[in-house]
Every structure is written in structure tokens, then in C-alpha cells.
Amino acid sequence: MQTSEPRDPYGAALGALKRFAEAGRFVPGEPIVVTELAAEVGLSATPVREALACLAGQGLIERRRGRGYFYPSLSPAEIIDLFELQLAYLHAALTLYPRGLTPLRKAAVAVDPLDGVQALFDAIINQSTNAALVLAHQRVVDRLKAVLKAERIHEETDGATVRTMVEVIVDGRIPALLGLLESYHERRCSRTTILVIEAA
Template sequence: MVRSREPYVLAFSALAAGLAEGRYGWGRPLVVTEIAAALHLSPTPVREALARLAGEGLIDHRPGYGYASLAFTGADLADLYALHELHLLEAAGRSAFNALPKDLGEDDVRAIEGFFRALVLRTGSRALDRAHRRLMAQLGPALRVEAQVLGPDRNGLRRQRACYDAQDRVGLIEEIQRWHERRKQSSRAVVEAMRAADQSIFQI
């Protein structure tokens, strides 16, 4: 029985990973036959995987047109940033300030997302973890463009980590709020850059 589900698992895993990496860009069609051919699968498990992703809000389903990667407006992206901020404020409020991983890095968007991920994981809340992972999948297409639009904010990351290391909960909360205010203000510019770049290249 498990073997009969393997094609679906392959399709879902490949698509979810691609979405999290921003591989499908802004509002690009997700064509069942093309995905199935690239994965060497029949269309049925691909269609099932796309239906689940649509149900989880990770892609759009347009009746009569099929599936597509999310096409944000500036307001949509600002809302996602605001929700991300709420997740992190909850994590900061619960934090026991346990030691962070040593391999978070310092210089790129993956470093700050790694730090945020560590904050969430250290709450021990599976519900918050699941919600945060889903949100990160929705934000995936925007993250690479965000880094280009905003540029690195290494000092902001260092301040957040310094507050964490000092167990300064108030300071950490203020830094998270400052970081996300900058993101929310940039949301329209990020979406415009996503549209202009149309950076989705179908590679699995």
C-alpha cells in the first residue's frame, strides 16, 4: 500500500521544495503534464499534489485555468510579512533563550531566516512550527527578490542575535518589529521587482 503512494510523495516533495526555494516565480502556471514529464511520473499524482498545495494555500487554483504559483499584490505581501512578525513575536515571548545553532551564518537572507526558524523551533510548539513552515513556503518566491530590493541588513541581524544572547526579551521584540516594519514598507517594491524579473525557470 505504501508503494502505491510513492509517486504522490515524490510529486508533492518536489513541488513543495521548489515553492519554498522560489523556483516558480510570480504567478506562473504550473502545468500538470509538464511537471509530470519532468518528474517522470504520470499526471495523476502530480494533480493530487497540486490539489493539496492549493488546499494549503501555497499555490493558486483557478477554475478553468488550472494551477499557478502565488501572484502577490503589495498588500498581500505586507500581510504575509505581518503574519510572519506575529509568529516571531510569539516565539520571542515564549523563548527560554536556549543556545542557538552555530551555523546560522551572518551575511545573507538565509542567515536571518535561519535565526527566525531557530526562534520558532525553540518554543517547542508543533502548531507554531507547522504554521511557520507553511508561511515560509508562501514567502519563498519573495525572499530572493526581497534580498535584492532591501539589500543586506547585517547590523539588524547582529542586533537581534545580541539581544537573544543577552536574554533581552524586550530588546529582541523591538528588533523583530523594526525588521518587519522595513519589510512591510518594501512590500510593493518587492512585488514590482518580482513581476519585472519573472524569475521562474522550471527546473526540477
């Protein structure tokens, strides 16, 4: 029995590519062969090519003129740039809170410290309910996916950093939290060379 192509082949291709990237299916620097990928997801090459073009526009896939599509590999400088962008987004979410501190406190205490610092960062950004900020942050997280996975290896296993940050949020000491974020940022930037190797 032959399966028919979905009603939205482009959406299906885009969803499949995002799932592959999240699952670590692609290796940084790996070429992405459209025909092979289309066969793997059971679609024609056109929607897969369109999805790759969309993801290339978002910086999640690299398009090299005349050579095709590649899963991007980030240099230490690019990782630091993305870490700095994430820090700026966190700063915005923490200093522009029109809904007050209660939603921020609720979001922070709902995070399991063992899920790591990135889980807390996601909660801080998402509670802002600023759609543009949430989308921009998600794009940074998507670009850093392999790096964040490697970074988890270097985090303490007891969740101490997250617990400290959550305590500061619960106390409403946002300037102190910004200081903790700056310190964390400096530590993670000092590990970028190692993270590049481990993310590959």
C-alpha cells in the first residue's frame, strides 16, 4: 500500500528537520543531501528544499552557494556572540516585567534545578510573554542546541547554580540575579573552545 504525501508537505518537512536537529541527527559541518533526506522522511525533494531554505534564513542550517546545505558548525567566537545575545534577552526579560515579579517567581520555582541552567533561562524568557523576545530566544537556543548539550556535561550535578538563582528571584533581588548571570556568562564563555570540540 502506497502512502500519500501529507496535505502540508512543507510543514511536514520543516517539522521533520527540526526534530532531526533537536535529536542530534546532524553533525556540525555535515552536508545535508536533499534527495537522501527527502527519501528518509517520505517526501519529495521540493518541500524538503523549501524547508531547508527557511531554516537557512533563520541561521539554523547553512547554505553554501553552489555546494548545497550543511548543518552549521559554530566557532568559539560565534558561540560567545550567541551566549551574549542570550544574556541580553535575559536582561530584557528581567528588567522589563510589566506583569510584576509574581509570574517570574512562579516560573522560577517551577523549574527543577536538576534540569540545568538552560531550563531556568527558558522559564525566565517565556514568563515575559513578549512573543518577539520568546521567538528570538528560541532561535538562539536552536542554533546553540549541540553546544548546550555539551555544556550540560560541565554543569554541577546537584543543581546548585539554579537553586541559587531561584532563591534570588524569589527574594525579588533582580540586580543580584543580573550579577549572577554575568558571572555565569563569563564562566561559560571561558569554556567555548572545549564546547566546540564536544559539540562536534
